[in-house]
Amino acid sequence: MKLKDLQKGEFWIATILFFIVIVTLIFNTSNHNDNGNHFAFIRSKISYSYFYNYFLPNFLKTSSIYFSFLVLNFIAIPAILKQHRTVLYYLLIVLLVAAVGIIMGICKTYINTYEFENYKTLQQAYNRMFFDGFGYALWLVIAISVYCSFKTYLVYLIETRLNGSKERSLIKTDLMVGIAFWLAGLILWVTTNSSDQICMLWSLVLGAAIGIFIYSVYYLLPQKYQHIKFINFFVQILSISLLLVIPMSFIALLSFGANAETIFIVLLFHLPAQLFVTAPLAWFLYKNRLQQNKEITSLKTELGKSDANLNFLKSQINPHFLFNALNTLYGTALQENAERTGEGIQKLGDMMRFMLHENTQDKIALIREVDYLNNYIALQKLRTSQSADIKIETVIEDQFNHEQITPMLLIPFIENAFKHGISLRQPSYIKIVLQTKDNTLFFDVSNSTYAKNDNDPEKLKSGIGLENVKQRLKLLYPEQHELIVRETVNEFFVHLTLQL
Known part of the structure; x- marks a missing residue:
């Protein structure tokens, strides 16, 4: 995660919050809703204006906080951390504290005018209110500076210690989720007119939770998880x-003000949140991710072994040797006038060449797929040619343009027909039709069916590869195909329309 990316997110979050608060102020002013502040003016018998005593001072306060954040977070603090013209930027911070202190002091005199009667002189009232204003400005600068320094250090740790892109992506995701959760809660408090103290407490507790979670998941647990129990964690x-x-x-x-209740309130919300939410969540999430990584590593290992075994098997089979052997057998069959045997060997050789070379491609010319189908059908005809009760009819177009198709997509339907539609004891038939028109393929296969014996191992099995080819069609030709499978007592019929 880069610092510039984080700064973009910070800018938009701060800007969105600023506009939300301003819109809320406008809405509250138009509805005369100031959280009951006007009652204090009424009790003190002082005239009250929703615009001058509520909207305008709160608008200036919010604007001061927003622009202070922009100046400190994006300009002054980064320059000081880089030790670039530090004197100039320290002076800028001093001027910022003075300006914000004056604005806060003036705003408080308008918001809390009714408090003037609590002081002996007007000067004492102004002194106190402007002192509080400068104190608030100083606190604002310290808080933003601490946040900016912590953020910069965290980004530095990520850049220097997390070398894997996956870990960077995970920590970026976790930070974004944490910031989104904090922002959602802050918007909830602001829109429900909650006090500034609640918003501050929410930010403190959730900020600490995000820091503890990131530290636990990416630094503490990776180093000690194998040797640490949950109670020690x-x-x-x-x-x-x-x-x-x-x-x-x-x-x-x-x-909140200097009193003992402040520390108690922080402890009351902070400790339970970290101990009973952040700690178990970090432990569970790290354990779950570790298990997932182990499973992925195991799968990669097994896949590597499978690839190695497959490559080993491939290396043991020399295609040239097989083709040479088939050519030798083909020549021998011709010398012995065994034309049907020679023809079968030639068809088988063509099919093997297709399987070894073209079947590995994503797409092939449709004419090559049709050649493979014709070779397969020719071999099956050789097998069944002695039976007069078996009729095989093919209407396969032999003129194609430049259409392409995924290899071995049509053969499962024909294999299924020959496996389940042919009986050497009963009359059987198979009809295959393949045509194309306007880059659309029309493919029909119909075959006879007959009852199988109870001891036939194929009785409970569906067609070869039919489920597989259905899945391939869904993946490779989504919204580009129509498959109709119909089965009756005497016939099994498949119709496929495919956009090439």
């Missing part, structure tokens, strides 16, 4: 969570 997550309480409490104190 649980204790380590507890230790990490307790250490994180310190910076989280510091940020919460600046946000």
